[in-house]
Amino acid sequence: MGLYNFGLRMLKADLKRCVLYVISIIFSTAVIFNFFNIMFNSNFSVIDSNYSMIYKMEALGIIFIAILFVFFCNSYFIMGKAKGLSIVSLSGISIYRLIELLLYQTFIIMIIALPLGLLIGISIMPTFILMMYKILGISDSVWIFSMQGFVCTIAVIAMEVFFLVLVNAGYAYKKDIKDLLAVEKQLYTPDKKSFKFAVMYLIIYLIPILLVPANLGEDSIFFIFLVITIGVYGAQGVIQYYIPYKIGNIKKKKYISHKLKLISFSNLNYSLRKTNFLVIILAISSVLFISLIGSYSKVSQLKAMSMFSYVVIMIFMSLIIIYKVIIEAVNRKKSFKQLNILGYSEEQIKKIIREEIEMFYCITIGVPLVHILVLLITYGKIGIISIASALVLLGIFIITFVVTAIITYRAYKKLILGSL
Known part of the structure; x- marks a missing residue:
């Protein structure tokens, strides 16, 4: 069985955990997009200009929590891979191939979750903008797509994926077989x-x-x-x-x-x-x-x-x-x-x-x-x-x-x- 086929089988074997992880990324991505979109909305920037920076800081705070959400979910996702990684390690493959397997699984998850998150984020954009307009007392079109907001979302997602890859690669590199086998059995x-x-x-x-x-x-x-x-x-x-x-x-x-x-x-x-x-x-x-x-x-x-x-x-x-x-x-x-x-x-x-x-x-x-x-x-x-x-x-x-x-x-x- 090839390494990549085994990686897919590992994902299917732990489908419930993978689905939860995918949902978390979709939800987080949709929130990140909408808050960036509203941050660069011209109406949002102009109203009460003395306080516009505070509006943006609050939006950035929520974006930070959304990113934190993904990293927290990733920590549980990677822990769930410990047993499979230990089995692969016992077969004698190098640590670099082990990291390659883990990164392959991470990219599979991201390829599914990130586009869906962006699509859902765009689909709920009018409702989100309408809600924000009511809060801020604005009356204008809700079909305002900010290209700056979209670019910032892509940039944050790219950084997010980059650091997730580093974290997951570091996890596989640091853990030996004994540690991987014991991960899910560790008590307080x-x-x-x-x-x-x-x-x-x-x-x-x-x-x-x-x-x-x-x-x-x-x-x-x-x-x-x-x-x-x-x-x-x-x-x-x-x-x-x-x-x-x-x-x-x-x-x-x-x-x-x-x-x-x-x-x-x-x-x-x-x-x-x-x-x-x-x-x-x-x-x-x-x-x-x-x-x-x-x-x-x-x-x-x-x-x-x-x-x-x-x-x-x-x-x-x-x-x-x-x-x-x-x-x-x-x-x-x-x-x-x-x-x-x-x-x-x-x-x-x-x-x-x-x-x-x-x-x-x-x-x-x-x-x-x-x-x-x-x-x-x-x-x-x-x-x-x-x-x-x-x-x-x-x-x-x-x-x-x-x-x-x-x-x-x-x-x-x-x-x-x-x-x-």
Whole structure:
């Protein structure tokens, strides 16, 4: 069997993961095109020229998240190729041929996904422009295709593909056969950091709470944002060190003999390690856009654009997390099947999945929520954001991720129970 034929067979054998990866690239490409298209729209550039740069920066922020989405999905896609790559390595082919195989598979995916993403992006362009016009109070033709936006989209996609190729080639080059065989079997390994080190992150994470009783004015907006940013730095340590430490203690002291909670806690620990970066991006982006909404609350168009960007970011981050959990579920099929063989009933497996998802989303929602609440309360006290706006922003965040949790649980449960 030729190397390329084997590569195609590998893609077909893992069709579900490949389809999810293709969909992620299509969605990301469509979003990138539409935001570049609106950035170079003459109406978008002219209106409120004093704030046009902020509009563009918000659009670039969403484009960055869209690119991040693809790279995150690629990391799971490449991990799924580990077993096939190890089989090929055992046959004695050189590392360069192995890289060639992986790049061939990557290009197959890109050739399918990127044109479809551009076509879908162009097809939804009128609806997207109409929506943006309503936000910005513009009345004009929705059939405005920006060649500059299209060229920028192609340039970003080309860079994206280039770096994906580098990442995937580097992955194949660095991993030996033993590592490739162990990739999908790796469990959570506790960090060796001391408890005092973990508590230090918790203290940094809680520092922004001091803003609530503080006597601040409208001129303190930058200071508030700076303090919240410091808190976000602490948040990554809380997720990476403090929470795993506490979960480890709970497992040892309370649930060491509990056959359901022990598994759900172990799965949670692994999921948190994989999601740490995402939660930090979620925290930073939510705080940043809430700050923009508060800072320009008197500029209705900019406030509306920031609100729209905030919603898009929340949806994007929720989709990334859903993708992550679904891929984890695909990877855990065999483990749950073994539990079923050992005597675990479907109801017990459902309970393990439900407990894991409940705890996972409590942490995913709860960690950024503390800083969001502090920011909204502080902005409300100094009068730069109304109670109604604060409740809307809070509601968008909570509702988006509660709905995401429900979707995630159902998808996770369906995948696992369908494999038993």
